[in-house]
Amino acid sequence: MKHFMLSCLTASLIFSAPGLNEQSNAQNNMDMNKELLKKDPELEETLRNFAFDEALQYGNKIDAKTSSMLAMASCIALQSHTMYNEMLESAWKNGVTPVEIKEVLYHAVPYAGMGKTLDFITSTNEFxxxxxxxLPLEEQSTTTTETRFSKGLETQKSIFGEQIDKMRATAPDNQKHIQDYLSANCFGDYYTRTGLDIKTREAITYAILISLGGCEPQVKGHIAGNLNVGNDKEYLLEATTRLLxxxxxxxxLNAIACLNEVAPESNNTKTITDSIPENLSAFPVGGPNPPVNSRFFIGQSYLAQLTKEKSLNCPIYNVTFEPGCRNNWHSHTGGQILIAVGGKGLYQERGKEARLLLPGDIVEIVPNVEHWHGATPDSWFxxxxxxxxxxTNKNTWLEAVDDTWYLKAAGTKK
Structure with missing residues (x-):
């Protein structure tokens, strides 16, 4: 059986969907791979079998066009100029437009940095x-000097929600300029551009961050961002596998560990309407707690924002826990008040006995007291x-409440 010839570690083949462009890519790469096949036949066969076969068999959410763009972004982060040039050819054959090619490159600037990105502009323009x-292509910018901050902040919030307000509010005075730069530059100058939609930009950001390495906190943040814009866990697993x-x-493995932390595996297939008791409380349940919060919970929780007017400075949420669900030990720099409104729950402060919470119970949590709360094993809450x-209120999340500790607390009487 004849070998499929691989160019530059199968670059132009890896990121085409199975069955797409195989014949043309193989022909184009034939001459380039003769030496690899001649001098390193074992490596050639291993690469072919894994990169061109096994690594492509997982998942069906990402098309060849998007795979090519993710690979381009990865090569920029890896500083692999030869592979990047191969990816350009693959992207072109898979239908990536000139504008999209340039937008992948531009989008890499705030994440990989100018030092790693600008050298790729020349080869891209030549291609x-x-x-x-x-060249130049039509402009894709949608902001001005006056609007880049406001539009960037708006885009940030559309992806990450109210965490952005908290992050900005709790930043030390000597670091607030970084938050401004993130809003105006990273999001205002780049995310607001046309040419790529937000879902694609978030996927590209994920590809860059996992390729850079050492960015696990940012990887986790943008996993949450991807989930919020509609790139689910299977999509991100498929992207990670394609980039492997x-x-x-x-x-x-680091990327998958981050993914499992932000979006834990769950065997619970019940829907909200199937599982939550009718009339648990008079307040709306809302939707599943977003990943930026749910990673600090064991079990399924739901969140409904009750107050909208920010000028009141009094955010109120209804939090609902399935039986056995609880959050990690944590504290608030500004304190918190809990009012039990349905079911049976538990509350415990560090060094104290746990309390059983029933509707009408009020818990006043003073600033910086470490505590946790959740449902009892047999009741929604x-x-x-x-x-x-x-x-100025900032959460500090600590260790999870393990089963031994939780079950001991569950035996506590009010």
Whole structure:
């Protein structure tokens, strides 16, 4: 059986969907791979079998076009110029437009940095001109000097929600300029551009971060962002698998560990309407707690924002826990008030006995007291959470409440 010839570690083949462009890519790469096949036949066969076969068999959410863009972004982060040039050819054959090619490159600037990104502009321009593309391309910017901050902040919030307000409010005075830069530059200058939609940009950001390595906190943040814009866990697992031949196992395993932390595996297939008791409380249940919060919970929880007017400075949420669900030990720099409104729950402060909470019970949590709360093992539970001193209130999340500790607390009487 004849070998499929691989160019540059199968670069132009890895990121085409199975069955797409195989014949043309193999023919184009034939001459380039003769030496690899001649001098390193074992490596050639291993690469072919894994990168071109096994690594492509997982998942069906990402098309060849998007795979090519993720691979381009990964190569920029990896500083692999030869592989990047191969990816350009693959992207072109898979239908990535000149504007999209340039937007992948531009989007890499705030994440990989100018030092790693600008060298790729020359090769990209040479490639596009070789295809008859007239440069410069049409402008994609949608902001001005006056609007870049406000539009960037708006885009941030559309992806990450109210965490952005909390992050900005709790930043030390000597670091607030970084938060401003994130809003105006990273999001205002780049995310607001046309040419790529937000879902694609978040996927590209994920590809860059896991390829850079050492960015696990940012990887987790953008996993949550991806989930919020509609790129689910299976999508991100597929993207990670497609990039595995490029980035290697250590970075891949780190990415998957982050993914499992933010979006834990769950065997619970019940829907909200199937499982939550009718009339648990008079307040709306809302939707599943977003990943940016749910990673600090054991079990399924739901969140409904009850107050909308920010000028009141009194955010109130209804939090609902399935039986056995509880959050990690944590504290609030500005304190918190809980009002039990449905079911049976538990509350415990560090060094004290746990309390059983029933509807009508009120818990006043003073600033910086470490505590946890959740449902009992046999009951759903809802409480109102009132955030005190919201301009400066910051959560500090600590260790999980393990089963031994939780079951001991569950035996506590009021």
């Amino acid at each position: 596009l001109e070789s295809k008859g593309v007239e 031949p490029l980035i290697g196992y250590p970075k891949t 809802s409480h109102l959470a009132i955030e005190c001193n919201p301009q």
